[in-house]
Amino acid sequence: MKVLVPIKRVLDYNLKVRVKPDGSGVDLSNLKMSINPFCEIAVEEAVRMKEGGGGHAKDAATEVVAVSIGPEQAQETIRNALAIGADRGILVKAEGEVEPLAVAKLLKAVVDAEKPSLVILGKQAIDDDSNQVGQMLAALLDWPQATFASKIVLHDGKASVTREVDGGLQTIDVELPAIVTTDLRLNEPRYASLPNIMKAKKKPIDVKTPADFGVDVSPRLRVIKTVEPPKRQGGAKVKTAAELVGKLKEAGIF
Amino acid sequence: MAVLVVAEHDNSTLKDATHKLVTAARAMSGDVDVLVAGAKSGDVAAAAAKIAGVRKVLHADAASLDKQLAEPMEALIVPLMAQYDAALFPATTTGKNAAPRVAAKLDVMQLSGVIAVESADTFVRPIYAGNALITVKDEQSKKVLTVQATAFKPAGEGGAAPIESIAVPGGPFKSTFVREELAKSDRPELTAAKRVVSGGRALGSAEEFHRVLDPLADKLGAAVGASRAAVDAGYAPNDYQVGQTGKVVAPELYVAIGISGAIQHLAGMKDSKVIVAINKDEDAPIFQIADIGLVADYKVAVPELMAELTKAGI
Numbered sequence: 012m013k014v015l016v017p018i019k020r021v022l023d024y025n026l027k028v029r030v031k032p033d034g035s036g037v038d039l040s041n042l043k044m045s046i047n048p049f050c051e052i053a054v055e056e057a058v059r060m061k062e063g064g065g066g067h068a069k070d071a072a073t074e075v076v077a078v079s080i081g082p083e084q085a086q087e088t089i090r091n092a093l094a095i096g097a098d099r100g101i102l103v104k105a106e107g108e109v110e111p112l113a114v115a116k117l118l119k120a121v122v123d124a125e126k127p128s129l130v131i132l133g134k135q136a137i138d139d140d141s142n143q144v145g146q147m148l149a150a151l152l153d154w155p156q157a158t159f160a161s162k163i164v165l166h167d168g169k170a171s172v173t174r175e176v177d178g179g180l181q182t183i184d185v186e187l188p189a190i191v192t193t194d195l196r197l198n199e200p201r202y203a204s205l206p207n208i209m210k211a212k213k214k215p216i217d218v219k220t221p222a223d224f225g226v227d228v229s230p231r232l233r234v235i236k237t238v239e240p241p242k243r244q245g246g247a248k249v250k251t252a253a254e255l256v257g258k259l260k261e262a263g264i265f
Numbered sequence: 266m267a268v269l270v271v272a273e274h275d276n277s278t279l280k281d282a283t284h285k286l287v288t289a290a291r292a293m294s295g296d297v298d299v300l301v302a303g304a305k306s307g308d309v310a311a312a313a314a315k316i317a318g319v320r321k322v323l324h325a326d327a328a329s330l331d332k333q334l335a336e337p338m339e340a341l342i343v344p345l346m347a348q349y350d351a352a353l354f355p356a357t358t359t360g361k362n363a364a365p366r367v368a369a370k371l372d373v374m375q376l377s378g379v380i381a382v383e384s385a386d387t388f389v390r391p392i393y394a395g396n397a398l399i400t401v402k403d404e405q406s407k408k409v410l411t412v413q414a415t416a417f418k419p420a421g422e423g424g425a426a427p428i429e430s431i432a433v434p435g436g437p438f439k440s441t442f443v444r445e446e447l448a449k450s451d452r453p454e455l456t457a458a459k460r461v462v463s464g465g466r467a468l469g470s471a472e473e474f475h476r477v478l479d480p481l482a483d484k485l486g487a488a489v490g491a492s493r494a495a496v497d498a499g500y501a502p503n504d505y506q507v508g509q510t511g512k513v514v515a516p517e518l519y520v521a522i523g524i525s526g527a528i529q530h531l532a533g534m535k536d537s538k539v540i541v542a543i544n545k546d547e548d549a550p551i552f553q554i555a556d557i558g559l560v561a562d563y564k565v566a567v568p569e570l571m572a573e574l575t576k577a578g579i
C-alpha cells in the first residue's frame with residue numbers, strides 16, 4: 012500500500028506573527044519556518060505503517076511519499092519528512108499563498124498520478140487555520156474521509172478511524188482508498204536521528220509546477236485588510252482569594 | 266440572496282449555535298432557511314421553525330443522516346445549493362467535516378471560522394491562532410462559510426416558519442459509523458456555557474484534575490475545560506480542549522488554573538468577558554491577558570476560593 016502525505020511549510024508554532032503596520036498582511040521575514048505540526052503527525056503515522064508500530068503491522072505501507080506545495084524552501088520541509096522516514100518527496104513549486112481549494116486540486120492531480128491507497132493530511136495548517144484541504148481532496152476524488160483522527164486501524168481493505176469530535180470520540184470505517192486527517196493525539200512524532208537526517212539528503216525529491224498538472228492556482232478570495240486583534244487590558248493582580256471574589260462581584264459576575 | 270444555515274443538533278436537541286448562525290446569516294440576507302439533517306430529528310426541525318427570522322426549515326430525515334457524516338451531508342447539500350447563494354455551517358467538528366466537501370464540489374473556496382459579517386460578501390476571520398484578523402471579500406457566486414458561533418448573539422425565539430420535508434440521496438456511501446463514546450455530563454456544554462473553569466498541566470493527574478475542578482465548576486455552574494497539555498496527559502478527555510485546534514469559548518467568566526497561556530490556548534478563550542488566572546509563576550503569559558490574576562499555588566488558592574465563594578453565598 013502506498014501512502015501519500017501532504018505537508019505544509021508554516022511559521023514555527025512557537026513564534027507569534029506580526030501584522031504589517033500598513034495592514035497589507037503578516038510579516039514572516041526572518042522568522043523560523045517549520046513543518047506544520049499536524050503534518051508531522053501525519054508523516055509519523057505513515058512511517059509507522061511502514062516500519063510497524065503504533066498498532067500497525069510492519070509493511071502495512073510499502074512506500075511513503077511526502078508532497079508539499081510551496082516555495083523552493085519547502086524542500087527543507089520535505090527533507091524533514093524524509094528524515095522521519097518517508098521514502099521520497101514531491102515539491103510542487105508555487106510562490107505566495109496557495110488557497111486550500113487550489114492545494115486540493117494539485118493534490119488530486121498528484122493522487123491521480125501516484126495512485127496511493129491512503130492519503131494522510133494534517134487536520135489544519137496552523138497559519139491559515141483553514142481545516143479544509145483533506146475534506147476538499149476527498150470530495151474531488153469522491154473518496155470517503157475520516158477527519159480529526161486519534162487512532163487508525165487498517166484491516167480488510169478498510170481503515171477504522173477514531174475521530175476526536177466535539178462530544179467525545181467517534182469511530183467510523185472508511186473503505187480504501189481514503190483520506191484521513193490527523194488530530195493531536197494520533198501519535199507523538201519522533202525526533203529524527205542524525206543518521207536519518209543524513210540519509211534523507213540522498214532521497215529523491217521530484218520538482219513540479221502547477222502548470223505541469225494544468226491547475227489554475229489564482230486566488231478566489233481577496234484579503235482586503237489584515238489587522239491585529241483588539242488588545243485586552245489584562246495584567247491586574249489580586250493578593251488573596253477574598254479579593255478575587257470581590258473583583259468578580261465588581262465585574263458583575265455575581 | 267438566499268442563505269442556508271446548517272443546523273447543529275444531536276437529533277433530539279437543537280444547539281444554540283444554530284441561533285447564532287441565523288444572526289450571522291441575517292446580516293447577509295433577509296432570506297434565511299435552516300437545514301435540519303438527521304434521523305428521527307422531528308423535534309429539532311420543530312425547534313428550528315421557532316427561531317425568529319427564519320423563512321423556512323428544510324427537514325432531511327433518514328437513517329443515513331443519523332451521524333451527519335461528511336459523504337451523505339455532501340450528497341444532500343450540494344444539489345440544494347442550486348437554490349442558495351450561501352451556505353453557513355457551524356465551526357463545530359460536524360460542520361468543519363462537511364463544509365469543505367460541499368465547497369469543493371461547488372468549485373468554490375470556503376471561508377473558515379468567520380467571526381464577523383461586514384456585508385453580504387465581506388467577512389472577518391482569524392488566522393495564526395487569532396493573532397491576526399483578516400477581512401476577506403468573497404465574490405464567488407456561491408459562498409460556503411464555517412461560522413464561529415461564539416462571535417454572534419443568538420437569534421430570538423417566536424418564529425413560526427413552515428417545515429418542508431426534503432428527499433435524502435440514498436447512497437451507498439463508503440464510510441460507516443461504528444460507535445461513539447460521548448461524554449455524559451450534567452454540566453453546561455463547553456462552547457455554550459456562561460462560565461468555564463479550565464485546568465492545565467499543573468493538575469498532574471486525572472484524579473487531581475477532577476478533585477480540584479469539579480467542585481469549583483459545580484459551585485459556579487460552569488463547564489470544565491482543559492489545556493492541550495492536560496488532555497495529552499490524559500487528565501481530561503479530548504472534548505475538553507480549549508484553543509486554536511480545540512474548542513473556542515467566549516463565556517462571561519473563564520477561570521484558568523495551572524495553565525501557562527500559550528498562544529494556542531489563548532486563541533480559544535481570549536474573547537471571554539472576564540478572565541481569571543491562578544498560576545504560581547508570576548511571569549506566566551496568561552497573566553498578560555487575565556483581568557484578575559492570582560499568583561498562588563492552586564492547592565492553596567482553590568480551597569480558599571471555594572471558601573470565599575461560600576462566604577459570599579455562592
Ligand SMILES: Cc1cc2nc3c(=O)[nH]c(=O)nc-3n(C[C@H](O)[C@H](O)[C@H](O)COP(=O)(O)OP(=O)(O)OC[C@H]3O[C@@H](n4cnc5c(N)ncnc54)[C@H](O)[C@@H]3O)c2cc1C
Pocket residue numbers: 024048049137464465466467491492493494495506507508509510511512522523524525526527528529530533543544545546549561562563564
Ligand atoms: C499544533 C499545536 C496545536 C495546539 N493546540 C492547542 C490547543 O488547542 N489548546 C491548548 O491549550 N494548547 C494547544 N497547544 C499546546 C500549547 O502550545 C501549550 O503547550 C499548552 O497550551 C500548554 O498547556 P499548559 O498551560 O497546561 O501547560 P504548561 O505550559 O506546562 O503550563 C503549566 C502551568 O502551570 C503552572 N503551575 C505549575 N504548578 C502549579 C501549581 N501548583 N499551582 C499553580 N500553577 C502551577 C506553571 O507555572 C505553568 O504556567 C498546541 C500546540 C501545537 C504545537
Ligand SMILES: Nc1ncnc2c1ncn2[C@@H]1O[C@H](COP(=O)(O)O)[C@@H](O)[C@H]1O
Pocket residue numbers: 016017018019020047049050053078079080081109111114131132133134135136137139140141142143144145
Ligand atoms: N501547501 C500545501 N502543501 C501540501 N499540503 C498542504 C498544503 N496546504 C495544506 N496542506 C495539507 O492540508 C492540511 C490542512 O490544511 P488547511 O486545510 O490549509 O488547514 C495540512 O495539514 C496539510 O496536510
